[in-house]
Amino acid sequence: MNKMKVGIIGCGKISGIYMENCHRFDILELSAVADLDHIRAEEQAAAYNVPNVYSVDEILADPEIELIINLTIPAVHADVCLRALETGKHVYVEKPLAVTREQGQAVLELARSKGLLVGCAPETFFGSGIQTSLKLIEDGVIGNPVAATAFMMSRGHEHWHPDPEFYYAVGGGPMFDMGPYYLTALVQLLGPIATISGMTSKAKDQRTITSEKKRGQTIQVDIPTHVAGLLRFEQGAVGTLITSFDIFGGSTLPPIEVYGTHGTLQVPDPNTFGGPVRYRLLGEQKWTEVPLLPGYQENTRGIGVADMAYAVRSGRPHRASGELAYHVLEAMWAFHDSSDEQTFYPMQSTCQRPAALPENLPLYTLDT
Incomplete structure (x- = not known):
């Protein structure tokens, strides 16, 4: 072309x-x-x-x-x-x-x-990690998906980013910064979202920059820095999502897990393109790591x-x-609105689940 x-x-x-x-x-x-x-x-x-x-x-x-x-x-x-x-x-x-x-x-x-x-x-959902996970779900390896969890647990960006102010302004925060990765991956794996319920909080009203260039400067925090909630997908599965800049001692929670009627799927960090991808079926004691599909594993x-x-x-x-991105944008605001109004938020938008990448497609070619 x-x-x-x-x-x-x-x-x-x-x-x-x-x-x-x-x-x-x-x-x-x-x-x-x-x-x-x-x-x-x-x-x-x-x-x-x-x-x-x-x-x-x-x-x-x-x-x-x-x-x-x-x-x-x-x-x-x-x-x-x-x-x-x-x-x-x-x-x-x-x-x-x-x-x-x-x-x-x-x-x-x-x-x-x-x-x-x-x-x-x-x-990042184009990457081999999410694409391999998608194939396992579509092939029925873990059965019918009934639930999912997703966690982005962080202490925020003021300790490393040279210009971190916008992360704490409207349009920033953990949901608007990292939520798109997790929500987009979940929509790729489970389809569009029907309903959302959320709660939000803020650990600090101000943050001090410790990265170089602006070290010592103070940031006013204008948006919630801990956002937690539930999602019901149109196909029926229920998801749990937490995005946070208020986790100061680290966390061992997995990025994404999908739970099906036959087993559990561990999905890699959706901010990356690679793996690992693992599953464990009903009655098994060990996790099976799956070779990634050929494709994109680097940034x-x-x-x-x-x-x-x-x-x-x-x-x-x-x-x-753009329709997928708008569905995710509405979902991110839905967590905040649900928390503010103490009610469930019914999604007004939907979108097409993105098509899987064809297997064995030559690298750097997407003419299909």
């Missing part, structure tokens, strides 16, 4: 892996980067052999660029997506799709009106962009879709 020229807006910490992997997929041609910090954009362009460094206006005005990868901070995700769509470009955005449900709906509605595609991270952020580019060229659906 013809290559698709793409441009990246936002040259922060995560941009490097996107730039590296854009060069690996034959369908992608990384043409330009842009950032409000022009020096940072120039440094990233030099490091990853990107030919053009533009302003945001210039990258949006380039008629040869068909797709924008939006790697800005969450607070402006929707604004940048809307601007890209207005110029007639497809857009792929880092998670979350937007800060609010209203913003997310606006992005999807504009894309539909213009006949453009919206894609959104996380794309392959950007694969969702490539999949969307193939979708644009062929007309097939893309897997890391």
Whole structure:
């Protein structure tokens, strides 16, 4: 298929892996980067052999660029997506799709009106770890899934991230930072969500940065930092999810487990692409580790962009879709709303469960 020229807006910490992997997929041609910090954009362009460094206006005005990868901070995700769509470009955005449900709906509605595609991270469910887990479930190895648990237990990011403030602003917190990985993986494995019940709390009103560059500065915490709740999936299974920045002594809870009528499946960390994947069946005393399906085990952020580019060229659906991302966005707010209102939250959106990757597909090719 013809290559698709793409441009990246936002040259922060995560941009490097996107730039590296854009060069690996034959369908992608990384043409330009842009950032409000022009020096940072120039440094990233030099490091990853990107030919053009533009302003945001210039990258949006380039008629040869068909797709924008939006790697800005969450607070402006929707604004940048809307601007890209207005110029007639497809857009792929880092998670979350937007800060609010209203913003997310606006992005999807504009894309539909213009006949453009919206894609959104996380794309880690393309990895061999989640894909192997999906095959085991679809093959009936653990029987009919009846329940699942998912835990993201952390002490927060101020001890390592150079600019951690946005993690504690609206649109941040453990649910909006890491929840997309867990919720997207659960939807891939079990399908869309029907109902949510949640409770939230906050251990500290302020946090002190201990990473370098801003060491000693104080952050105001404006969002819950511990979010726990229940999910009922449309197919009937019940899930338990905790995301937290308030676990200061560590945790041994597993990232994800799925419980079926025949056994239990241990799913790897959904923030990674690899394994291990294990299961234990009824009556067995030991866990069986499963060889991972051939595919993506290393950090392959950007694969969702490539999949969307193939979708644009062929007309097939893309897997890391805007509809999936909006369903996850609504679910994240549902935990907060349920806690605030002390009631169950019925999901208003649904989505298609992403298609499994075909087995033995050549690496860096997604033309199916």
